[in-house]
Structures are given as C-alpha cells and as structure tokens.
Amino acid sequence: MNRLLSLFPCWLICTTLGAQAQAQTPVLTTLQKISQTATINLGHRESSVPFSYYDNRRQVVGYSHDLMLAVTQSIQKELKLPALAVKLVPVTSQNRIPLVQNGSVDLECGSTTNNRERARQVAFSVSIFQTSSRLLTRQDSGVAELSDLKGRRVLVTAGTTSERQLMLYGETRGMRFDIESAKDHGQAFAQLQSGRAEAFMMDDAVLYGLRAKADRPDDWRVVGQPMAAEVYACMLRKDDPAFKAVVDRSLTQLMQSGEALKIYRRWFQSPIPPKGLNLNWPAPESLLDLYRTPNDRPLG
Incomplete structure (x- = not known):
C-alpha cells in the first residue's frame, strides 16, 4: 500500500503534464489539414437528384457537386498545391452533420438546408439554392394537398426538415399522419x-x-401548396473562418460571373443522367436574386 501511495504523486504529475501537453497541441484548421495532406474530403449524397447523386456508372454527379468541385479547384489555387486529391465520402441526412463535425468530411454540398438550428452545430456557405417542401404522389392517388393525407401513410427522409414540418403541420391542425421514415x-x-x-x-x-x-415519370406528379421556403448551402465545420472565406469567395465568383447559372441550366434545363430526361425548370427569380447578391442567411 505504501509503495502504491508513493507512486501516486508521480502518476498524478505525469497525467497532469500529459493533459497539459495535449491541451497545448494546436488544432489544425481545415486549410492547414488540406495543405499538409494534399487531400480534401468531400461529402456527397447518393440519390439527391439533380443536386448530388450516382449516375448509372456510380459516378457522383449533380448541380451541387459541380459547384463543390469548382470550389475545390479554388482551394487548390489558394493553397498553391501542385495537386489536390479528392476523397468522396457518401453521407445521408442523418449522418452528414456528425461527419462534418468529426472531420471525416471537410465540405458537403448536396441538398442540405441552412437553418438556425443546424447553424449551432456547423457552419454554412453562402446559399446555393432555394426550395420548399411539397408532395410526390401517383397521378391517380386523389391527393392534391397535405390535408388529403389525414390518417394515411406519408413518407419522409429521416433527419430532414420536411420530417419536422410534417409533424408540426399535424400538431398545429390536430391531424394525425402515419409517418414513415x-x-x-x-x-x-x-x-x-x-x-x-x-x-x-x-x-x-x-x-x-x-x-x-x-x-x-408520367405516373407521378408533384402536388400541394409549397411549405415555408428554405435555402440550401454547403456545410463545413464551425469556427473556421479562413476556410469559410475561401468557400464563400469561390461560390460568390461562380454566381456573379454567370458560371453557376450555366451549371444550373446543365442540371435543370437539359437532359440529365441516368435517363436523359429534362426537368425543364428555368431558374426562379429567388435563385437569380441569390446569384446577384450571395449571402449565408438562413430562412428558418
């Protein structure tokens, strides 16, 4: 026992010094990490058409993905790297925030809504899209509005703002939906x-x-009054202003130069993989406003 007690002060001192040394170890910023490893980890979605998804060759494609690749080129120039390896990391609605927080993903551009709740956990770039929730249903379902689904089963993607909007809609109107995630x-x-x-x-x-x-495609239709407007943005770690500045500067240049609009037309007004269908969706005025005056303000 005496021997154990005599070792205790040494153990305490060693542990304290180790903790102090660990606390004094500087945490690398995202730009420092990318510079040292010559690698950037990009988060992408698997089925968020036409923003970020797999085509029929399992290649990641889409509007948001094209913007993210353009930002990556700007980061390479900013850091004066002769080469920058791109590691693509698939994410879901549920794990995208944790993967950004723990450093597995440096930048995620897909269909992620920038709102005040999420902004307490991660940072967001200037907005890249504006949208609102509606319903996809069969042509012959008889569903025209959300109220038509009272007591019926409605699908949502887990971890999305649409899931929360649906629950809130039901609570405020005294309606019950059979919600499946x-x-x-x-x-x-x-x-x-x-x-x-x-x-x-x-x-x-x-x-x-x-x-x-x-x-x-003709078997399906998008119906219902649009819910509250939301904006998509690229997601990155909090408290890293230097990295956010590079991302924002690159996206702003793409938007104000007209390059982002060209990318938009490629994915919303032209045939897209895998079936070569055209969404025929001209850029709404709200998006053109974002292009003219980029900002990172959430709408909800």
Missing part, C-alpha cells in the same frame, strides 16, 4: 413506388429530380 431519398421513392405509402414529402426540386429518374 426512409434512410435516403432513393429508398423513400422506392417505397412509394411499391405502394407502401400515399405520398412522399420532400423539397420540390428533389421530388422533380426523383420523378425524372423514375421508369414511368
């Missing part, structure tokens, strides 16, 4: 096609993208 948008649409639910509630742009990807 899917892992991602692709799984939700597959379940809708199988007849597991009457409708799928999600951001309208994503719904039009899924419809375009369907085997029989």
Whole structure:
C-alpha cells in the first residue's frame, strides 16, 4: 500500500503534464489539414437528384457537386498545391452533420438546408439554392394537398426538415399522419413506388429530380401548396473562418460571373443522367436574386 501511495504523486504529475501537453497541441484548421495532406474530403449524397447523386456508372454527379468541385479547384489555387486529391465520402441526412463535425468530411454540398438550428452545430456557405417542401404522389392517388393525407401513410427522409414540418403541420391542425421514415431519398421513392405509402414529402426540386429518374415519370406528379421556403448551402465545420472565406469567395465568383447559372441550366434545363430526361425548370427569380447578391442567411 505504501509503495502504491508513493507512486501516486508521480502518476498524478505525469497525467497532469500529459493533459497539459495535449491541451497545448494546436488544432489544425481545415486549410492547414488540406495543405499538409494534399487531400480534401468531400461529402456527397447518393440519390439527391439533380443536386448530388450516382449516375448509372456510380459516378457522383449533380448541380451541387459541380459547384463543390469548382470550389475545390479554388482551394487548390489558394493553397498553391501542385495537386489536390479528392476523397468522396457518401453521407445521408442523418449522418452528414456528425461527419462534418468529426472531420471525416471537410465540405458537403448536396441538398442540405441552412437553418438556425443546424447553424449551432456547423457552419454554412453562402446559399446555393432555394426550395420548399411539397408532395410526390401517383397521378391517380386523389391527393392534391397535405390535408388529403389525414390518417394515411406519408413518407419522409429521416433527419430532414420536411420530417419536422410534417409533424408540426399535424400538431398545429390536430391531424394525425402515419409517418414513415426512409434512410435516403432513393429508398423513400422506392417505397412509394411499391405502394407502401400515399405520398412522399420532400423539397420540390428533389421530388422533380426523383420523378425524372423514375421508369414511368408520367405516373407521378408533384402536388400541394409549397411549405415555408428554405435555402440550401454547403456545410463545413464551425469556427473556421479562413476556410469559410475561401468557400464563400469561390461560390460568390461562380454566381456573379454567370458560371453557376450555366451549371444550373446543365442540371435543370437539359437532359440529365441516368435517363436523359429534362426537368425543364428555368431558374426562379429567388435563385437569380441569390446569384446577384450571395449571402449565408438562413430562412428558418
């Protein structure tokens, strides 16, 4: 016992010194980490058509993904790197924030809504899109509004703002919905096609993208009064102003130069993979306003 007691002060001192040394170890910023490793980890979605998704060759494509790759080129120039390796990391609605927080993903550009609740956990770039939630349903379902789904099954993607909006809508109006959550948008649409639910509630742009990807697009329609407007933005870690400044500067240049609009037209007004269908969706005025005066303000 005496010997153990005599060792205790040494153990305490060593532990204290170790903790102090660890506390004094500087935490690398994102730009420092990218510079040292010559690698950037980009988060992407698997079925967020036409923002970030797999094509028929399992290549990541989409509007948001193109913007993210352009930002990556700016980061490489900013750091004067002769080469920058890109590591693509698939994310879901549920794990995207934790993966950004723990450093597994440096930048995620997909269909992520910038709102005040999420801004307490991560940082957001200037906005890259504006949207609102609606419903995707069969042409012959008889569903025209959210109120038509009272007591019926509605699909949502887990961890999305649409899931919360649906629950809030039901609570404020005394309606009950049979809500079923899917892992991602692709799984939700597959379940809708199988007849597991009457409708799928999600951001309208994503719904039009899924419809375009369907085997029989004309069997489906997007209906319902648009819910509150939201903005998409690229997501990055909090408290890293230098990295956010580079990302924002690059996106702002893309928007104000007209390059972002060209990218938009490629994905919303031209045939897109995998079936070569055209969403035929001209850029709304709200998006053009974002392009003219980029900002990172959330709408909710």
